[in-house]
Amino acid sequence: MxxxxxxxxxxxxxxxxxxxxxxxxxxxxxxxxxxxxxxxxxxxxxxxxxxxxxxxxxxxxxxxxxxxxxxxxxxxxxxxxxxxxxxxxxxxxxxxxxxxxxxxxxxxxxxxINQLTNDLSCPLYAAVDNGHEDVVKLLVGKGADVNRTHTSSCWTCLHQAVYKGHSDMVRVLAQFCNLEALDDHKITALFVAAQYGQSECLEILIKA
Missing domain, CATH: 1.25.40.20 (Ankyrin repeat-containing domain)
Incomplete structure (x- = not known):
């Protein structure tokens, strides 16, 4: 089925x-x-x-x-x-x-607020992935775990926000996230920003 x-x-x-x-x-x-x-x-x-x-x-x-x-x-x-x-x-x-x-x-x-799905996503990660900034702000304000790793690549919500180029979300998440968090390849969100040419996100993280 x-x-x-x-x-x-x-x-x-x-x-x-x-x-x-x-x-x-x-x-x-x-x-x-x-x-x-x-x-x-x-x-x-x-x-x-x-x-x-x-x-x-x-x-x-x-x-x-x-x-x-x-x-x-x-x-x-x-x-x-x-x-x-x-x-x-x-x-x-x-x-x-x-x-x-x-x-x-x-x-x-x-x-x-932090319930994981079978593929290790969660409400906050899903909101970040789909670009719902108001939802992200609500969940972060309600105490969602911003540093938990997700999916098989062990990305945090900040990694995903940077990858998608959601600069306003990156600005919000950077206030709460561990900026040095590493994925399974020992890559930070800052590296992801540089790797995928997300210049605005890169600037936000450098200044954070």
Whole structure:
């Protein structure tokens, strides 16, 4: 079974409503007893769908229903941090796609800000990779681990921001990151900037 492509016949009605952003339909289905934690072939549930789609209203609806139904803080937190088969949390999916309002809701619901995926990415790294500066600022401000290494190359978020040429992000990250952090080839972010011709990033790091 493919864990990355969604098979339509495996998606629950609740998850489909969450993906479409239909709060009214989602609420109606939940009131009829449909589970928000039914998974498709990728391991996605309704919260994953709503978070990836950027539907703040549906995320609110799901979190409210779970908090009322679970009646236990640890169980609600476990649901918020549930993972797909690729190890992606709702927090990761929202950060990856730049859904700032959704991310705020998830963090308020005790989403794990540093949860790693199967390929060793995390919400902050995903936001950096996709150029979502506001998300990066939020995650850093909330205490995300800026010096953790990711992927098989052991790059930090700063390495990735420099590689992508996200100079504004580099300026933010340089205030918090270990500028001397090395990847698996003993290369710093400064070296990456020089290697890939990211002159603005290079200047920022030299002055940091």
């Amino acid at each position: 493919d864990f990355t492509e969604c098979y339509a016949d495996t998606v629950s009605r609740v998850a489909a409503a969450a993906r479409s952003g239909s709060r009214r339909q989602l609420r109606r289905l939940m009131e009829r007893g449909f589970s928000v934690d039914a998974r498709d072939n990728r391991g996605w549930n309704a919260l994953h769908e709503a978070s990836a789609a950027g539907s703040k209203e549906c995320v609110q609806e799901i979190l409210s229903a779970v908090n009322c139904k679970k009646g236990c803080f640890s169980r609600s937190r476990d649901f918020v941090n549930s993972l797909t088969h690729e190890g992606e949390s709702a927090c990761y999916l929202a950060a990856q796609r730049g859904h700032l309002a959704v991310l705020r809701l998830l963090l308020k619901a005790h989403a794990d």
